[in-house]
Amino acid sequence: MKHRRNPWGASALSLALSTSVLAAPTTSPDKPATTESTSSGTVTMRGQAIAYTAVAGTLVVHPNSYDDSTDIVRKRVGEPDPTKPEDKTLEPTASMFYTAYFKKGADPATRPITFVYNGGPGSASVWLHMGSFGPRRIETLDDSHTPAAPYRFINNDDTLLDASDVVFIDAPGTGFGRIAGKDAEKAFWGVDADGHAFANFITQFLGKFGRYNSPKYLFGESYGTMRSAVVVNDLQNDDSIDFNGVILLSQILSYGNSVDGANDDPGNDRPYVLALPTYAATAAYHHMLPTQPADLQAFLREVEHFASTDYLLALQQGADLSAADRQHVVQKLHDYTGLPVDYIDRADLRITGGEFEHELQARTGIATGRLDTRFSGPQIDPMSKEVGYDPQSSAISSAYVSAFNDYVRKTLHYGDDAIYRPFGRLKADSWQAPHTLPDDGNQSQVPNVMPDLALAMKTNPLLHVMLNAGYFDLATPYYEGIYEMKHLPIPAALQKNIEFKQYQSGHMVYVSEASLKQLHDNVAAFIRETDHQG
Template sequence: MSEPAKPTSAAEKEEANKRQRAAVDLALAESPARSTGSVELGGQRLAYRVDAGFMPVRSGQHGETHGEPEAAIFTTAYQLEADAARQRPVCFAFNGGPGSASIFLHLGALGPKRVRVRDDGGMPVPPYRVEDNPLSWFEHFDLVFLDPPHTGFSLTASEEARKKAFSVDGDVAMLCEAMRAWLTRHQRWGSPVYLCGESYGTTRAAAMAEQLCEQGVALAGLVLVSCAMDIQALEFSPRNDLPYALFLPAFAGTAQFHGCLKGPQAASADAARAAALDFVHGDYLSALHRGAALSEKERGRIARRVGELIGLAPAVVEHMNLRVPDMRYFHELLRDRGQVLGRLDARVAGPMGPDRKREWEFDPSIDALAAPYTMAAMDYFRGTLGIGMGEGAVERVYVPMSMQAHKAWNWNRGEAQGNSYACTSPDLARALRRLPHLAVFVASGQFDLGTPYSATDWSLDQLDITAEVRSRITHRYYGAGHMMYTREADIRQLKADLVSWLGDLPH
């Protein structure tokens, strides 16, 4: 989706700031779109009201009202229509990117409505519509979906605010402030508060848990879907051997799924993953660390074993210096079939271009979901919720994924320079140490090659917490990809696991 060009001259910047300020002021002056509905959950029909509107993020700290609004954050909130609803738990949810709106969690797993897609991860035939979600989390929480600045309908008031929003810490500050504003406006400070983030949303949520604690907000629980708290574990770059080891079990399961393995590891995806993990913990990490100090015989042995485990020819592995990056793997595994793997759901494959180039053209697993979710969401927002349909309503473009935000993101934290690897797992560890009742539920898809479950295992294992604190973390695995809730068996298991987790929390 196209976005406005960045202004260059001083006059253009001033004019752009005026337009952005006016747009934010107009959004915040609007009354929210309001509607009602109901959904059958747990053997009872629950009536809800929906408020879809903008929350101010002000330049003052922690909700101070004297500051000018820096942003208008679009929220879609589902609240139970009942007398005692104000004490109900509230779950704030967002997706990742960075630069992604919240429609995927909203209309995929949590909300009272969902988009029906194919179990195998392929692209469904249009038209795309939402339907009642019998596995909605609304049975357990009121739900508030947050669209970070320059996703969805959200806006920033200046180029300076926009730059702040395109950063790890600035994004966290704005989303915390939007949450506080929502709790105040809807008089919900007496409710237990939960966060749910997906992908980069977990990067954000881990830092928010600590930031909210600083602001006097003690979270009751944190749900992390497809974790990305330690970017170093996911970023294939020179002198960073972590992802080459951490992705190997997920590569192995993918190769087995596509019938590319022989021997014992071909028996099942679980067998392939287990064999790869043993190899990583045994020989592979040591071999990567030794580098050129490996003998030719050892180098050949490692290349053969890597190839056996992930379905590549040993010569290809040797050519890549025993280090198989994700983008190369997407193109190499099914090259003889003329197909490229999906990154976010490796069960899915799509056709390569006729020249078989290794450049990344598209992710067939993302394309299979992006259009159905976007088109169904637009139909639902306007046709059912009535967003932008009232008299005098402003026509706005909904941005499901802001590529400008993604490309311009500042990954530094604090005073760091040079776009270092972002890491928010220490924030989560501090929040867990500070909040004795905080519990964490983690969900991973076994065919996710964007934030693989094996990298999440490592990230959780590195948290600086005691065994007693660690007992408050639950990690569950599912048989699809990054958005495991798109598969019927997984969304059912995810809901069952969530219910079990909630049942174990202190009351």
């Protein structure tokens, strides 16, 4: 997820990469096209050497309106239909860039495969690729600005290749992928259009690499969790491809739960309730509380209880809240957030994410991070209402993007004379937010894909879901994800298919090395428990 104001110990290098290039185009074309480059490597994971094949390339996908039974299919990309001289437009197409890692010697029939992507919307998957489960990862500082190049790129002791093959996918118009044709933005940039593109990509990939019979998983981060709900429902109920599991990192399934700009939706008090535990965790981390808690988890359980009882009730009463009850809530919010009593009172007990980030450390001229509230940076404008940038994004983005641009060319042998785009060129009105609900065909103007995930779980009652979240994530607060999961419209018996894991990290949980190890172990265990091979 991009920032709201800008459309979301060193281990020795033991990676032997390689060596032979089996097929290597030196470029990714500006027009959508299918390309491929294959190489080999070995990663040392917890003392175990894992040899793998890496494939970097693009697949071409089409919008949902595409009909391959018509003469459109006879067109070559970039050329008009010769049988229709009057046709001067090109049907919209998109190439989606991916990097796939396959463990050598593994049987594709039983080897799990996990499709991994970031969110945005409109983000490439460089962040997960370079930070989480690939064979190499970038080393950054845990909660402060990483110095400029040269960056340290190391063997990934927490690669997921011990448990699953991994495919990192970039959204249309990002990475080395391109979109083209009339109204291409409308065809690929939107909740439903994006979901279709990813489902189209995955079905092609399964056929191209012979993986239809493999245990299959989706792993999405941030907006990628919203995408996962749409994609798994589309694949299962439109394409008859059941999945073993959906792994969600830093979840948001309903934008109505977002504390970003929550004051633009008066009467909806839910975001303030769901963000409060993250405010409390952040204030504790920065030692801004009147009384510092000895046990963070126990403290957060206390805050969660207050948020869902006294605080929720007070907000629901609105103008009927008594002066005594209001003062009680103001004091508790001060105790749990460290914000000044008069500020909380003037804010009418309702503080948005941006306001909290600006105000928590404002007395010292410091801004608090959003994606990871452990990060801080100088206030750009101390007199503004909100912070104008995200300290974590500024602290690590250069390291991730620089490392990948070096790696993809020198190791994967792809894209020498092409530009890698970490973000799509989305304009303010490019993204089509309305979402067609899967059960009745009605549209939700504020995206809510809880019905999609619920339908996927009901039509495949063996589908398992795993929610991972960081305590210090204010883009998608961890308690928001818990709330959404416990309010899915599914039978109570299916709740046992959902598991929850929290980490002492932020939105990008894997930025913390200790949290990355926990994330790997939890995800690997989830895959092994659900791949139906036990």
